[in-house]
Amino acid sequence: MPYVEGKPFGEGPFNALQAALSMAEGYGFSITNYDNYVGTADLNHQERQLDILAHMDVVPAGEGWTVTKPFEPVVKEGKLYGRGTADDKGPAVAALYAMRAVKELGIPLTKNVRLILGTDEECGSSDIRYYYEKEKEAPMTFSPDAEFPVTNTEKGRLEGHFHASFAASEALPRLVKIEAGIKANVVPGKAKAEVEGIELKTLEETAAQVGKATGISFTFEQRPSVTEITAQGAGAHASTPNEGKNALTGLLCLITQLPLAECPQLSLVKSLVKLFPHGDTCGKAIGIDMADELSGSLTLAFSMLAVGAHSLEGVFDSRCPVCATEDNVLKVVREAMAGEGFTLENDSMLPPTM
Numbered sequence: 001m002p003y004v005e006g007k008p009f010g011e012g013p014f015n016a017l018q019a020a021l022s023m024a025e026g027y028g029f030s031i032t033n034y035d036n037y038v039g040t041a042d043l044n045h046q047e048r049q050l051d052i053l054a055h056m057d058v059v060p061a062g063e064g065w066t067v068t069k070p071f072e073p074v075v076k077e078g079k080l081y082g083r084g085t086a087d088d089k090g091p092a093v094a095a096l097y098a099m100r101a102v103k104e105l106g107i108p109l110t111k112n113v114r115l116i117l118g119t120d121e122e123c124g125s126s127d128i129r130y131y132y133e134k135e136k137e138a139p140m141t142f143s144p145d146a147e148f149p150v151t152n153t154e155k156g157r158l159e160g161h162f163h164a165s166f167a168a169s170e171a172l173p174r175l176v177k178i179e180a181g182i183k184a185n186v187v188p189g190k191a192k193a194e195v196e197g198i199e200l201k202t203l204e205e206t207a208a209q210v211g212k213a214t215g216i217s218f219t220f221e222q223r224p225s226v227t228e229i230t231a232q233g234a235g236a237h238a239s240t241p242n243e244g245k246n247a248l249t250g251l252l253c254l255i256t257q258l259p260l261a262e263c264p265q266l267s268l269v270k271s272l273v274k275l276f277p278h279g280d281t282c283g284k285a286i287g288i289d290m291a292d293e294l295s296g297s298l299t300l301a302f303s304m305l306a307v308g309a310h311s312l313e314g315v316f317d318s319r320c321p322v323c324a325t326e327d328n329v330l331k332v333v334r335e336a337m338a339g340e341g342f343t344l345e346n347d348s349m350l351p352p353t354m
């Protein structure tokens with residue numbers, strides 16, 4: 001989203017914030033707009049005791065909408081459909097209505113509650129950093145942006161970025177390229193590759209076997225010199241990778257089963273299958289499978305990969321329980337990847353919060 005003067009996160013978040021603030025103002029709350037990064041609504045003018053953090057921006061609309069289009073909300077059978085109804089506009093409105101109920105019932109209060117509406121939660125929360133550069137946080141804060149009733153622990157995160165370069169090879173049959181993934185925190189539902197010098201029949205036979213084993217389906221499109229392979233799985237949020245079917249890891253299974261000529265590129269792709277095998281959503285193969293009672297199991301989603309003639313780069317998203325440290329996660333991953341010829345670019349990870 002290009003930066004536009006006065007609309008730091010583009011048109012959509014800007015419009016959503018304007019709409020939310022005018023709603024809040026309509027209910028008689030005093031509002032403040034922090035340069036369209038964040039807007040706030042105050043319950044009263046007392047000393048601030050509680051901040052409620054919600055956000056007006058949404059994740060990309062994606063494909064596969066059946067009940068309505070992502071930005072044409074409808075109510076059907078008592079449910080509201082549309083992008084952001086659950087994350088996080090619905091909860092923001094619920095919080096606003098809770099404040100409205102307290103206000104309209106005339107319940108006497110000695111402290112203030114402030115609803116803080118952000119517009120960049122999904123892309124790094126620079127909105128909230130901007131806000132807290134100007135304002136102090138209240139003694140208590142909660143965010144209606146997770147499961148009910150309450151989450152008081154958050155897993156750590158390693159968004160791993162890695163790369164490798166290698167000598168190009170023209171030997172046939174060969175892998176021309178791989179392109180997969182849209183965001184680090186999304187399990188790819190679709191992944192594409194191009195191969196050269198392989199019969200369609202061989203591709204289809206191998207795809208049938210791999211499809212059976214992985215649950216990923218494959219289609220082929222023949223171009224003048226190459227065949228494009230599309231792997232179709234099911235997308236999911238990277239924090240719950242077992243709810244999806246990772247098209248990227250499925251695609252890598254297929255590619256490494258094809259009778260391709262040996263070359264440095266192919267052996268690195270085989271290493272990726274070793275480190276991130278299809279169906280391994282807990283980092284077992286790479287050596288960081290761990291769990292604790294408080295925050296559950298580590299999860300890992302191999303979410304993005306671009307492979308070309310002489311280099312590759314990839315991203316994975318790991319959510320780490322409270323027992324995770326840089327020693328037992330970051331260091332282990334770095335060494336495992338280095339052992340297979342990859343450079344992990346991260347020098348730190350986001351620690352768990354509790």
Ligand SMILES: [Zn+2]
Pocket residue numbers: 055087088121145
């Ligand atoms: Zn959210």
